[in-house]
Structure formats: C-alpha cells, structure tokens
Amino acid sequence: MTNSSLDNTVLPKEVFSVLPEDVYRNLCFHLGTMINYEPFIVVMGKTGAGKSSLCNTLFSSLPASVDAVKGCTRLAQQYKISDGLHALNIIDFPGIGETPTLNKIYIYLYQHWLNKLDLIV
Ligand SMILES: Nc1nc2c(ncn2[C@@H]2O[C@H](COP(=O)(O)OP(=O)(O)OP(=O)(O)O)[C@@H](O)[C@H]2O)c(=O)[nH]1
Numbered sequence: 643m644t645n646s647s648l649d650n651t652v653l654p655k656e657v658f659s660v661l662p663e664d665v666y667r668n669l670c671f672h673l674g675t676m677i678n679y680e681p682f683i684v685v686m687g688k689t690g691a692g693k694s695s696l697c698n699t700l701f702s703s704l705p706a707s708v709d710a711v712k713g714c715t716r717l718a719q720q721y722k723i724s725d726g727l728h729a730l731n732i733i734d735f736p737g738i739g740e741t742p743t744l745n746k747i748y749i750y751l752y753q754h755w756l757n758k759l760d761l762i763v
C-alpha cells in the first residue's frame with residue numbers, strides 16, 4: 643500500500659477535511675510508514691533445538707537448510723515473508739553451545755543484529 647492509496651481508503655479526505663492540508667499529508671505519511679513497516683523477527687537458541695526446522699514448518703516457502711541429524715546453521719539466514727502487501731523478515735540465527743570458538747564468533751553476530759531486531763523468539 644502506498645501513501646497515495648492511504649489518501650483515499652484509510653483516510654478519506656472528505657472525513658478529514660477539517661485538518662489543514664499539511665497535517666493531513668503528514669498523517670498519511672506517518673500512517674503509511676507504520677502500515678508498510680517490515681519487522682525483523684529473529685529465532686535464537688541452543689544448537690540443534692530445531693530453530694531452522696521450526697522456520698521451515700511455520701513458513702513453508704522458507705528454504706532454511708537443515709541437516710538430517712544435527713544443527714547446521716553457521717550464518718544468520720534472512721528470509722522475507724510477504725503476502726504481496728506487507729512483509730516481515732525472519733532471521734534464523736546459528737545456535738548457541740556448539741563450540742567455545744563458535745560461541746565467541748556468534749557473540750559478534752548477535753551484537754551486530756541487536757539494534758535492528760523487533761522481536762527475539
Ligand atoms: N525428533 C525431532 N527432531 C527434530 C525436531 N525439530 C528438528 N529436529 C531435528 O533436529 C536436528 C536439528 O534441527 P535444526 O532445525 O537444524 O536445529 P537448529 O536449532 O536450527 O540448529 P543450529 O542451526 O545448529 O542452531 C535436525 O536433524 C532436525 O531434523 C523435532 O521436533 N523432533
């Protein structure tokens with residue numbers, strides 16, 4: 643949905659005609675920004691817990707790679723889910739507790755993503 647379509651559907655101009663034009667435009671812009679916002683949701687946890695499998699089950703279009711016997715994610719895998727109008731971003735994190743060396747590397751990865759996340763599962 644674009645900001646211009648908001649003018650006619652969500653905020654019909656005749657209903658909001660009491661508002662000054664710049665206030666009405668500002669309202670449309672901010673509502674459009676919120677409606678079109680694409681949140682970042684990360685799945686985090688112990689290695690082998692089933693994070694990638696869960697992503698694949700919840701969102702059947704996701705190609706999160708899964709090993710037959712153990713956890714195998716080594717990088718943050720980002721997937722966008724969209725219904726054509728709205729979208730959300732799923733990030734499948736590598737799991738904690740595989741090796742001490744990998745844990746140290748993943749701390750940097752978590753720090754890198756922290757400020758961008760809307761929800762941690
Ligand atoms: N029995 C059983 N096995 C599962 C389940 N979910 C996942 N697995 C298996 O457990 C193993 C690890 O699953 P993943 O989804 O890769 O685990 P992960 O949490 O993504 O692991 P990392 O990528 O290392 O962080 C795979 O072999 C899966 O097939 C479950 O609900 N039941």
Ligand SMILES: [Mg+2]
Binds near residue numbers: 694714735
């Ligand atoms: Mg995984």
